[in-house]
Amino acid sequence: xxxxxxxxxxxxxxxxxxxxxxxxxxxxxxxxxxxxxxxxxxxxxxxxxxxxxxxxxxxxxxxxxxxxxxxxxxxxxxxxxxxxxxxxxxxxxxxxxxxxxxxxxxxxxxxxxxxxxxxxxxxxxxxxx
Amino acid sequence: xxxxxxxxxxxxxxxxxxxxxxxxxxxxxxxxxxxxxxxxxxxxxxxxxxxxxxxxxxxxxxxxxxxxxxxxxxxxxxxxxxxxxxxxxxxxxxxxxxxxxxxxxxxxxxxxxxxxxxxxxxxxxxxxxxxxxxxxxxxxxxxxxxxxxxxxxxxxxxxxxxxxxxxxxxxxxxxxxxxxxxxxxxxxxxxxxxxxxxxxxxxxxxxxxxxxxxxxxxxxxxxxxxxxxxxxxxxxxxxxxxxxxxxxxxxxxxxxxxxxxxxxxxxxxxxxxxxxxxxxxxxxxxxxxxxxxxxxxxxxxxxxxxxxxxxxxxxxxxxxxxxxxxxxxxxxxxxxxxxxxxxxxxxxxxxxxxxxxxxxxxxxxxxxxxxxxxxxxxxxxxxxxxxxxxxxxxxxxxxxxxxxxxxxxxxxxxxxxxxxxxxxxxxxxxxxxxxxxxxxxxxxxxxxxxxxxxxxxxxxxxxxxxxxxxxxxxxxxxxxxxxxxxxxxxxxxxxxxxxxxxxxxxx
Ligand code: SF4
Ligand code: SF4
Numbered sequence: 001x002x003x004x005x006x007x008x009x010x011x012x013x014x015x016x017x018x019x020x021x022x023x024x025x026x027x028x029x030x031x032x033x034x035x036x037x038x039x040x041x042x043x044x045x046x047x048x049x050x051x052x053x054x055x056x057x058x059x060x061x062x063x064x065x066x067x068x069x070x071x072x073x074x075x076x077x078x079x080x081x082x083x084x085x086x087x088x089x090x091x092x093x094x095x096x097x098x099x100x101x102x103x104x105x106x107x108x109x110x111x112x113x114x115x116x117x118x119x120x121x122x123x124x125x126x127x128x129x
Numbered sequence: 130x131x132x133x134x135x136x137x138x139x140x141x142x143x144x145x146x147x148x149x150x151x152x153x154x155x156x157x158x159x160x161x162x163x164x165x166x167x168x169x170x171x172x173x174x175x176x177x178x179x180x181x182x183x184x185x186x187x188x189x190x191x192x193x194x195x196x197x198x199x200x201x202x203x204x205x206x207x208x209x210x211x212x213x214x215x216x217x218x219x220x221x222x223x224x225x226x227x228x229x230x231x232x233x234x235x236x237x238x239x240x241x242x243x244x245x246x247x248x249x250x251x252x253x254x255x256x257x258x259x260x261x262x263x264x265x266x267x268x269x270x271x272x273x274x275x276x277x278x279x280x281x282x283x284x285x286x287x288x289x290x291x292x293x294x295x296x297x298x299x300x301x302x303x304x305x306x307x308x309x310x311x312x313x314x315x316x317x318x319x320x321x322x323x324x325x326x327x328x329x330x331x332x333x334x335x336x337x338x339x340x341x342x343x344x345x346x347x348x349x350x351x352x353x354x355x356x357x358x359x360x361x362x363x364x365x366x367x368x369x370x371x372x373x374x375x376x377x378x379x380x381x382x383x384x385x386x387x388x389x390x391x392x393x394x395x396x397x398x399x400x401x402x403x404x405x406x407x408x409x410x411x412x413x414x415x416x417x418x419x420x421x422x423x424x425x426x427x428x429x430x431x432x433x434x435x436x437x438x439x440x441x442x443x444x445x446x447x448x449x450x451x452x453x454x455x456x457x458x459x460x461x462x463x464x465x466x467x468x469x470x471x472x473x474x475x476x477x478x479x480x481x482x483x484x485x486x487x488x489x490x491x492x493x494x495x496x497x498x499x500x501x502x503x504x505x506x507x508x509x510x511x512x513x514x515x516x517x518x519x520x521x522x523x524x525x526x527x528x529x530x531x532x533x534x535x536x537x538x539x540x541x542x543x544x545x546x547x548x549x550x551x552x553x554x555x556x557x558x559x560x561x562x563x564x565x566x567x568x569x570x571x572x573x574x575x576x577x578x579x580x581x582x583x584x585x586x587x588x589x590x591x592x593x594x595x596x597x598x599x600x601x602x603x604x605x606x607x608x609x610x611x612x613x614x615x616x617x618x619x620x621x622x623x624x625x626x627x628x629x630x631x632x633x634x635x636x
Contacts, residue, residue: 081179081381081393081462081464081465082462082463082464082465083180083393083458083459083460083461083462084458084459084460084462084463085306085307085316085458085459085460086458087446087456087457087458088309088314088315088316088455088456088457088458089306089307089309089314089458097446097463100464100467101462101463101464101467102464115307115309118302118307118386118387119306119307119386121181121306121383121384121385121391121393121460122381122383122393123383123384
């Protein structure tokens with residue numbers, strides 16, 4: 001499952017909080033994406049299902065906002081015309097054509113880079129929180 | 130085989146015995162049965178395409194208000210339509226952006242909303258004349274309230290499109306979609322073997338007056354499209370149809386990020402199989418259709434051709450460019466194109482759609498000429514400073530500071546032993562370096578330098594300066610030797626400057 005971690009406190013940045021959580025839980029965490037600016041840092045991590053609760057709780061204890069990402073990429077099927085513009089830009093191969101040239105979406109692969117959101121001419125894709 | 134006539138086929142359509150196949154099936158039939166049998170068997174081949182067609186729009190008549198107005202300007206949901214025609218006539222173009230939302234909304238979206246039956250806010254200002262005294266009006270209209278809404282698209286259904294890719298190290302946002310850096314993707318367009326014009330490349334049956342499927346309604350080909358270039362397999366059509374009969378399923382407003390608004394239009398054309406020649410041509414398959422891959426990293430009219438490629442390769446999802454496997458995306462929809470060809474087939478089989486004989490043939494010998502430019506743009510080499518001060522990468526920061534002070538030049542290109550450009554250093558870099566106590570120039574210079582080519586038009590350099598907010602570019606030759614500098618100060622001295630970063634060429 002993917003978690004969105006958000007921290008505002010810059011003090012936290014001085015402690016290796018992600019490493020601490022990994023060591024304490026032994027969870028094999030994958031960092032899908034990291035966005036750091038002057039105000040906040042957003043991290044999207046992929047956590048094995050059985051460790052999700054524990055990892056989330058620990059991050060919260062350390063003062064990090066944790067949100068479970070149930071919807072990684074929102075696809076408005078009624079707006080989609082199956083043009084395929086999203087296929088070649090997606091770094092992880094979320095979109096594919098089925099044999100009748102309909103788009104299929106493998107959401108689990110999404111790392112929320114948002115490239116497809118701009119690339120979809122129909123505005124049928126969105127990264128919602 | 131005896132040739133068939135359109136009248137005979139129409140009789141079969143009326144009595145329900147007509148044999149119609151979609152263009153993708155026709156290639157299979159021709160390769161299985163051969164041309165002769167296929168020509169006997171099949172009466173009509175239906176084609177279809179559904180893609181972004183910028184050159185589209187609608188002629189609208191609003192009816193007269195009381196007191197009446199002769200419109201000077203009119204807006205529909207804040208999107209301006211052209212009113213340089215009669216008092217309450219206007220042409221709404223698909224690519225016109227909204228005044229307040231920019232490219233998020235525009236003409237294409239208004240057309241879709243009209244067809245979907247949504248209410249549209251209309252406002253207009255008038256000239257105020259004796260016969261049309263009113264100077265302003267605001268109202269809400271729907272498609273039903275309009276007297277006429279005639280779709281008239283100057284260029285649709287292009288036969289062929291090029292494939293776009295990008296050699297530069299920056300993402301480009303184009304009318305061919307998002308192009309990732311370093312050939313990471315390639316975008317194409319067009320319906321391949323289903324494409325109307327590839328099934329009748331010599332315009333034997335498609336001509337002025339040919340009845341077509343236009344976004345859910347019956348429409349007509351009214352002439353050659355703009356940029357019609359049949360000699361190079363870039364034929365196009367001008368088409369018209371009644372917007373009131375169209376369906377929002379086949380008309381979608383869309384936005385190409387960074388480029389603008391457009392409209393997805395659906396077109397289907399029935400090709401009567403009158404003889405063996407036509408049967409053979411409609412037997413075309415994706416493997417027979419060749420197009421070119423162009424590098425959109427080059428902002429010139431004649432972009433370099435990287436390779437030739439078939440639609441079969443493109444549709445496989447991966448093509449090879451410069452030794453790399455590159456994923457491809459179509460921007461038009463094969464799913465919708467097939468749906469249109471199938472819908473047209475059903476209409477013919479149900480006797481609801483009759484074929485028409487063109488009243489005039491379209492030209493087959495024209496080409497698309499470039500614009501005649503009477504005022505040539507200056508090139509970089511015409512305006513660059515040729516006396517350039519450079520500094521060696523092994524120099525110290527002190528040397529660079531001295532050079533900047535002596536010459537009053539704020540941007541100094543840094544060069545290697547072989548005199549090749551390796552970086553640039555600015556007065557600003559020097560002051561931060563001093564503050565941070567750096568000593569070597571190589572440590573503080575910017576290595577990723579944006580450069581200009583001596584043969585590049587000045588206009589493109591101005592765009593680079595503006596886009597990346599920089600004020601000077603080294604001009605380099607093929608060996609990366611610095612042969613000049615071009616700065617925003619000099620450009621503004623030369624061509625004048627209005628407002629910050631607002632350049633107007635005074636030539
Ligand atoms: S780019 Fe948008 S409209 Fe096109 S297939 Fe993808 S989601 Fe659908
Ligand atoms: S957000 Fe990025 S990873 Fe997710 S589907 Fe879009 S392009 Fe793919």
